[in-house]
Amino acid sequence: MTLNNRRLFTPEKPNDHTCALKVIDWYRQNARDLPWRAEGTSPWAVLLSEVMSQQTPVARVIPQWEEWMRRWPTPNDFAQASTDEVLRAWGRLGYPRRALRLLECAREISTRFNGEVPHQVEDLLALPGIGDYTARAVACFAYHQPVPVVDTNVRRVYARLVQATFYSPPARKSELRLIADFYPSGKEPECAVALMELGALVCTASSPDCGHCPVYRECAWQRAGCPEPSAQEQAAKKKRVQKFIGTDRQVRGKIMALLRESKEVKRADIDALWPKPAQLSRALFSLIDDGLAEEHKAGVFRLPV
Template sequence: MIDTAALLIWFDLNERPLPWRNKTTSAWGILISEVMSQQTPVARVAPQWQEWIERWPTPADFAKASKAEVLRAWGKLGYPRRALRLHECAQAIVKRHDGAVPSDVDELLALPGIGAYTARAVACFHFQQNVPVVDTNVRRVCGRAVTGQFLQPQPSAKELGQVAEVTTGPRCSAAFMELGALVCTAKSPKCDICPIRRTCQWQKLGCPQPSEEDLSKAKKRVQKFTGTDRQVRGLLMDVLRAADDPVEKSQLDVVWPDAAQRSRALFSLVEDGLAVQTDAGKFHLPQ
């Protein structure tokens, strides 16, 4: 059994002062933080979150914004479709729940762009419900501490039950996440300062290293960025966000030398609703 008492003492001493951990943060503020933090380091999210919550403190405020405003405010957080889905989510909250973020996990799951993790995170961290919250960090910590696996296991149906058994409430869930972010890291865990080292199954097994096959599979799961369509899409979005008027295709052509890849990335933005092509062949953000 994991020493959760030691974990909570450690968390009290080492919790990062993330702005959304303020006790006055609304359910909407928690929801925004969770969507922004998906596949994005919290150091990049924190200042962006602060700007958003000051500009759009409620779902109703955000629902009134234009798509172009939303995409410009999203900046370089990456995966800008998240911003549009969050916009749809705010509109649904206004329409279905009179502008109040629901507390029920199933009702949260029914909102656009809200998946299993985000729904449980909002229910847990704002509404203080003792529901299992499993992100990459929690999966890695439990994989090592409970089952003795060094590498992060693939998501499975039974992991919710495993996490529910070892977490004792919202603060404990947050502590597991923090441990994974600061100590039980992916490549070089700091086991010498880990508060649950004494009860960690991986430690008890003698810290077995993963096989070459497992390492190879793990490397394949890591998403590359440099040279990918995602990088090109980001460069194209930079031009569109900076423009007050529709831009000529020639203004977009200069951002990337590979014409085929550039064209593929540009029209994927159009297909995703992140860019619009005018009848004159110019491009702009959706309105």
């Protein structure tokens, strides 16, 4: 259903837990067969999937995740890897600093927690590179703890279903309590992943497939008559979308791709990657500052060893 379509049914006032149970039933029948959802997946594997999936399409994550789990099935295994080895294995997932933080994280787990991923949110938050969402996701999905997990998909589904808002507003701490109340007691982990899946497959950002939504009749946005986003909401949404083409991030990606292909790269080969010398230099030296590249000798660069 597009934004211009209107109600084709008699709306119903929703009950939060009834809605949640409907979403869970839908998830059980429609969930994607993602490898980290398999029975017996380790907490380390869950943590790895969550970090890799940040701002990266699942289709790109799956082969990388499977390769990493073959090579480094535990935090102790990964803690022994070298920096350049990790950056090459990260490939084109994007935001390669995540790979360095994962290495630091694995080493902290290995030394401080005897190689076992901690299960408390507070301990997870103390690990390098682990933010509030990832800590809660690991506690919920790996250890089945009843903690609210709120990502972009969950926020969008909740905003439409409960708040009648097409675009979710900027994140705030109070959402955790509100969404925690939405979860039926004892079904928090399954409800969280079900809301995520509904947002990924049906209640998508720009073209929601409302006709296939399990809570279509209860949706507050539908009951309000499918109001168009306001100009202010659209402007705020557009502002939050990051550009890529022509940015330093694109140039950094080109340099990293070249560095991954060779043990050493001459500056002249890097200069040939991009037509704007000042932007190229800025991108190169920002990679060095971030610990993603190093000048091995004058005019010769490589991944950190």
